[in-house]
Every structure is written in C-alpha cells, then in structure tokens.
Amino acid sequence: MQKYADYIQQIEIDSLWSGRRHIKWDLDKKVNILSGVNGEGKSTILNKVVKSLSQGGEFPSHMLKGVHLKVVPEDAKWIRYDVIRSFDRPLMNIDVVAKMDISLATELDWQLFQLQRKYLDYQVNIGNRIIDVLRKGGPDAAKEAQLISEPKNRFHDIIDELFANTGKKIIRTENEIRFSQIGETLVPYQLSSGEKQILAILLTVLIQDNKHFVLFMDEPEVSLHIEWQKQLIDLILELNPNVQIILTTHSPALIMSGWADMVTEVSDITDRIDN
Numbered sequence: 061m062q063k064y065a066d067y068i069q070q071i072e073i074d075s076l077w078s079g080r081r082h083i084k085w086d087l088d089k090k091v092n093i094l095s096g097v098n099g100e101g102k103s104t105i106l107n108k109v110v111k112s113l114s115q116g117g118e119f120p121s122h123m124l125k126g127v128h129l130k131v132v133p134e135d136a137k138w139i140r141y142d143v144i145r146s147f148d149r150p151l152m153n154i155d156v157v158a159k160m161d162i163s164l165a166t167e168l169d170w171q172l173f174q175l176q177r178k179y180l181d182y183q184v185n186i187g188n189r190i191i192d193v194l195r196k197g198g199p200d201a202a203k204e205a206q207l208i209s210e211p212k213n214r215f216h217d218i219i220d221e222l223f224a225n226t227g228k229k230i231i232r233t234e235n236e237i238r239f240s241q242i243g244e245t246l247v248p249y250q251l252s253s254g255e256k257q258i259l260a261i262l263l264t265v266l267i268q269d270n271k272h273f274v275l276f277m278d279e280p281e282v283s284l285h286i287e288w289q290k291q292l293i294d295l296i297l298e299l300n301p302n303v304q305i306i307l308t309t310h311s312p313a314l315i316m317s318g319w320a321d322m323v324t325e326v327s328d329i330t331d332r333i334d335n
Contacts, residue, residue, distance in 0.1 A: 065131035066272045067304040072128040073108055076101055076330075085329040089132070091293060091319055092306045096326035101277050102308035105326070108274055110143055112270035140273035142264050144257075144280055163250060166188040168256040172248045175263045176236050180277045182267040183235065186212065211299060215266045218295055222258060222288060237263070253283040261292070271301075281314055289313035 066089070073083035085092075094102050110123060112127040118135050153188055164170055190205045216230045223229070228239045228246065237259070239246040248259060259281060273315070275296065281289045290313050297305060307314075315323060 061177075062138045063133075063136045064272065065136035066134065067132055067300075068129050068139065068306070069132050070130040071105070071109060072130075073105065074126045074128075076104060076108070082329070084328055085154075085324065087304070087306065088322060090297065091322040092304070093315060093319060093323045094306070094308045094326060095323050100326045101330070102326055104167040106276055106278050106306070106308055110141075113141060140268065140271060142268070142273065142275055144264065144275065144277040145263050153189045166254065166256075168260060170242055171260050172256060172263075175260060175267065176248070178267045179237065179263060182269060183212070185269065209264060211270065214261060215299060217285060218262060218299070219259065222291075223255065228255075239241060254288070256284055257283040258288055258292075262295060262299060265296050265303060268300055268303070270300055271303055272302045272304075274304045274306060277305070279308055279310065281309055281311040286313050287304075292317045293317065293319055 068087055069089075070087060071083065075081065076083055078229050081101070083101075085094075085105075087325065094105065096102050109127055109129075112124045129139075164173055189208050191203045193208065194201050194332045216232055220229050223239070226241065228241045228251075231238045231240050231245065237248055239248075239251075248256060257280065261277070265275065279293065284292065289311055292314060293305060294317055297304060309315075
C-alpha cells in the first residue's frame with residue numbers, strides 16, 4: 061500500500077540557473093508564500109519542483125533529480141499535488157480539442173474541462189459514501205450524510221457569493237458545473253478570465269475530497285479581482301483544511317488577511333555558489 065505524505069517540510073534544489081544558486085526552503089504545513097523581484101527565481105523554483113514530479117498527481121520521492129524533498133511523515137514515498145498557473149493563454153493543442161467537439165479556446169478552458177470530469181468522479185464518490193452511511197442506519201446517519209456533502213454545498217455557496225455582482229449562480233441540480241444568469245444557462249468556458257481562474261482553483265481544492273495534498277500556484281492573482289485576492293487563501297483552507305499551499309506572488313492583497321508572516325523572500329533561501 062502506498063504511503064502518502066501529509067505535507068512537504070523542506071524543498072532543497074541543488075542548483076538554480078546553471079549551478080550558480082543553491083536553494084533550501086523550510087516550509088509551513090499550511091501556507092507558504094514566495095516573494096521577490098522579477099527575475100529572481102520565484103517561478104523557476106516552483107517549476108523545478110513541479111517538473112521533477114511524475115504525471116498523475118503523485119510522485120515517488122526517492123526519484124527526484126536535483127530536487128530533494130523532506131516530507132511528513134518522513135518515510136512516505138508519495139504525495140498528492142496539483143498546479144495552478146496564472147495566465148489564460150491561447151490553447152496550443154487546438155486541433156485535438158476540435159476533434160472532441162467542444163468549444164475550448166484557452167488553457168484555463170482545457171483545465172476546467174478536465175476538472176469537470178474529476179468533479180463528476182468526486183460526486184459519485186461522495187454519493188456512494190452517503191448511500192453507505194444511510195444504508196447502515198443508526199441515530200446519527202442523517203447527520204453523517206449531511207457532513208459528507210457539506211464541502212460540496214459550501215463550494216456552491218462560495219462561488220455564488222463571489223459571482224453575485226454579475227448575477228451568476230451555480231445550477232445545483234446539474235451533474236456538471238453550469239451557471240444560470242438572467243434566464244440563460246452558461247458553461248464555465250463562457251466566464252471571464254478571473255471567474256475561470258477562481259473557479260479552477262477552488263474546484264481543484266474541492267475534488268481532493270479533504271485529502272492531504274500540496275497546491276502549487278504560480279502568481280494566481282494575475283486575473284483575480286483584488287477582493288478575491290484577499291479571500292483566496294482563506295477560501296482554499298476552508299474548503300480543505302488539509303491542503304498545503306505553496307505559491308508565488310507580487311500582490312500585497314494576497315497577504316492582507318493575516319498571512320504576512322508566511323512570506324519568504326527568494327534571497328532568504330538562496331546561497332550563491334562560486335564557480
């Protein structure tokens with residue numbers, strides 16, 4: 061049986077930029093914010109870690125090359141993770157998407173399309189758990205069933221609150237995510253870039269189903285309204301208190317809700333190597 065880590069305790073990178081810099085970053089189990097001027101290496105650090113990971117949301121920690129991770133518990137060999145990028149760039153594999161008969165134009169669209177599939181699986185899983193609890197019965201069965209569905213209901217409430225100014229609401233009777241707006245039905249690909257971004261982040265967190273996992277985010281604030289930036293970390297932790305957040309940012313708004321102590325400067329975790 062694979063043993064999964066709860067969180068990453070330390071990231072060490074042998075060299076950054078052709079061996080000129082050595083990185084050692086001790087992490088908090090909940091929130092880690094990497095700051096620094098442009099070109100100092102924030103995104104490079106995240107990218108080196110993410111590129112060292114295998115596909116499929118997990119990795120064998122002993123196989124990383126040039127990137128060393130200490131995890132808790134220390135004998136864990138696997139860890140769940142996901143990645144959120146910042147820019148809603150044009151989709152590169154547009155020919156592949158065209159064959160699928162779906163209207164996707166950007167990378168965020170593609171990410172949301174994949175999340176929709178995972179969201180369906182998530183709903184099946186929690187539905188099966190609810191059925192199992194109710195079948196077993198007992199005095200607290202109804203309460204237990206309600207607790208299982210609470211994160212999904214809270215996710216719906218959060219999105220409705222965030223999108224309230226434009227009158228969009230999630231249609232809760234749909235299996236896939238759809239929105240109603242003034243009598244019309246909208247799919248996620250019709251949202252603004254900022255709406256797609258916040259939806260992708262929170263949906264990524266929800267479908268982990270309260271499991272321990274690491275969420276890497278590279279400048280997630282780029283498309284987000286400043287009020288959403290202020291709420292972002294708190295909303296993520298509310299949906300899944302077992303997530304470890306590792307992000308890069310230029311935005312003061314992201315730390316306004318009491319996260320200033322979680323900021324690390326790139327220069328503070330860097331040793332220069334003399335050639």
